[in-house]
Amino acid sequence: MISRINPFFILGILALLLALLFFGVKSRESKIQKGNIELAKYEAKAKMLQELQRGWNQKNITSKLNSLAQSAMLKSNSKYTKTNDRAIMSISKVDKSQADSIVKNIFNEPFEIKKFNIKRATEHLLEIHLEVAQ
Amino acid sequence: MRRTFKPFKFSFKSNKSIILVDSEKISVDSSEVFDVILSPKYYWAKKENLPVKYTYQAKSYAPSSFDGIVPEGEYKYLAKKADEGYWIYAYDEHYILSEIEKLGLKSSQIRKVYFSQVEFETITKPIVINKNEVLTKHNENIIKVPMQMVQESRSFESFMQNHQLSNFSISLHQFGHLIDFKKMMLVAVALLALIILYGVHYYWLGSELEKLQAQQTMIQKKYKMPTTKLQTDALMRTLDKKATTQMDLREKFYKITKTPLIQKEYFSNISYEGKKFTMSLVLSDPKRVGAVESYLKKYFVIDSVQPAGNSVTFGVHYD
Numbered sequence: 001m002i003s004r005i006n007p008f009f010i011l012g013i014l015a016l017l018l019a020l021l022f023f024g025v026k027s028r029e030s031k032i033q034k035g036n037i038e039l040a041k042y043e044a045k046a047k048m049l050q051e052l053q054r055g056w057n058q059k060n061i062t063s064k065l066n067s068l069a070q071s072a073m074l075k076s077n078s079k080y081t082k083t084n085d086r087a088i089m090s091i092s093k094v095d096k097s098q099a100d101s102i103v104k105n106i107f108n109e110p111f112e113i114k115k116f117n118i119k120r121a122t123e124h125l126l127e128i129h130l131e132v133a134q
Numbered sequence: 135m136r137r138t139f140k141p142f143k144f145s146f147k148s149n150k151s152i153i154l155v156d157s158e159k160i161s162v163d164s165s166e167v168f169d170v171i172l173s174p175k176y177y178w179a180k181k182e183n184l185p186v187k188y189t190y191q192a193k194s195y196a197p198s199s200f201d202g203i204v205p206e207g208e209y210k211y212l213a214k215k216a217d218e219g220y221w222i223y224a225y226d227e228h229y230i231l232s233e234i235e236k237l238g239l240k241s242s243q244i245r246k247v248y249f250s251q252v253e254f255e256t257i258t259k260p261i262v263i264n265k266n267e268v269l270t271k272h273n274e275n276i277i278k279v280p281m282q283m284v285q286e287s288r289s290f291e292s293f294m295q296n297h298q299l300s301n302f303s304i305s306l307h308q309f310g311h312l313i314d315f316k317k318m319m320l321v322a323v324a325l326l327a328l329i330i331l332y333g334v335h336y337y338w339l340g341s342e343l344e345k346l347q348a349q350q351t352m353i354q355k356k357y358k359m360p361t362t363k364l365q366t367d368a369l370m371r372t373l374d375k376k377a378t379t380q381m382d383l384r385e386k387f388y389k390i391t392k393t394p395l396i397q398k399e400y401f402s403n404i405s406y407e408g409k410k411f412t413m414s415l416v417l418s419d420p421k422r423v424g425a426v427e428s429y430l431k432k433y434f435v436i437d438s439v440q441p442a443g444n445s446v447t448f449g450v451h452y453d
Contacts, residue, residue, distance in 0.1 A: 007318045007322070008318075010322060011318065011321060011322055011325065014322060014325040014326065014329065015325060017329055018325055018328050018329050018332065021329060021332035021333060021336055022332060024332075024336050025332055025335050025336050025339060028336065028339035028340065028342075028343060029339060031343060032339060032342050032343060032346065035343065035346040036346070039346060039349055039350055039353070042350060042353060043353050045366070045370065046353050046354070046356070046357035046359050047357065048370075049357065049359065049366065049369065049370055049373070050357045050358070052370075052373035052374070052376075052377060053358075053369075053373065055373075055377070056373055056376055056377070107383075107384045107387065110376075110377070110380065111380070112376055112379070112380060113380065113383060113406070114407070114408075115405075115406065115407045116387075116404075116405070116406040116407075117403070117404070117405045117406070118401075118403070118404050119402070119403045119404075120400065120401070120402045120403065
């Protein structure tokens with residue numbers, strides 16, 4: 001028998017293959033487009049996370065607080081102690097301008113402030129008590 | 135009135151129906167499918183002594199052998215080994231199909247097509263193909279002659295009772311008349327070219343996807359990200375919450391320091407713990423408590439107000 005494949009069958013197979021490839025390509029293009037957006041988001045998130053991790057790094061917090069306590073302004077009138085979960089600093093007898101500077105320092109650092117107290121001891125002197133998580 | 139040819143329908147084993155097709159109109163059920171034996175009208179056949187060993191070699195001689203003999207058309211060629219030499223055939227698919235369709239048989243009703251030269255090569259008596267004509271053998275050729283020229287004949291049906299169709303058949307290019315084969319080839323080539331293009335593009339996109347994956351892994355390593363999205367999100371939430379809590383605290387503390395105090399008024403104490411502030415103020419006049427309270431109310435929920443002479447202690451919280 002002399003058999004012959006119907007050319008329409010071959011064309012149909014080719015068209016089907018092309019259609020599959022077309023949809024495959026479209027699907028991959030869409031995946032890449034979404035992937036690029038996701039990647040940009042992921043990188044932004046990674047940067048933010050890195051920034052937050054750096055900021056809230058416990059070692060940094062302890063060393064910053066320690067250096068604040070050891071500063072010339074506070075060396076003589078501050079007391080710095082640590083418990084299991086907190087770093088405690090008590091500052092006595094600072095005048096208004098010093099108190100301003102200390103409060104600015106405290107609030108501008110990424111300290112997780114658990115407890116804070118500022119008290120007028122005399123007409124010109126203030127006392128500050130600070131507890132931060134560590 | 136046009137004469138209608140009642141086809142010789144022969145039910146073979148497994149319900150196959152066979153039709154001998156010549157020039158007569160065919161009346162059949164349009165749902166039935168048939169094997170067709172072509173009368174000599176539809177093909178050219180000749181026996182040749184060719185210096186070749188194999189049938190495919192003989193087939194390659196066929197075009198030149200029919201050159202100048204057959205009318206213009208798109209011919210296909212076949213060869214069949216004979217006792218001596220080869221029978222070679224030339225046939226035009228488009229012509230056969232269009233002629234058969236004119237007789238009333240649709241191309242979709244044709245299963246296989248046989249040549250009367252092969253099927254009837256063993257006949258001993260002419261075979262009737264219509265009221266006036268018979269197929270007979272002359273010098274090994276099956277030819278159509280008027281019935282008056284033969285003395286005896288037999289019906290196609292009676293012949294087929296003892297005849298089994300040969301293996302020498304063709305499947306007609308059923309859709310060949312719809313579109314030119316060359317055009318179909320062009321379409322096929324175009325489709326193939328597109329398939330190759332899309333295939334390459336598809337492969338390239340695959341490598342781009344892998345690159346994206348690699349980039350994500352690189353970012354993960356560079357920024358020391360947790361391995362899973364769940365861990366990342368949990369860590370992010372924790373740090374974010376810390377940051378938000380401290381930002382809120384700063385903002386609220388700033389609002390407290392901006393409490394509208396007048397001369398000689400001051401805070402004697404400000405305490406903070408767990409989103410709660412306790413603050414003591416010395417005011418110039420006890421009536422000023424209301425003014426301070428209404429300011430604090432803008433930013434806090436007032437928990438307690440404890441006046442004591444010129445002093446007052448506020449307990450407030452925020453969310």
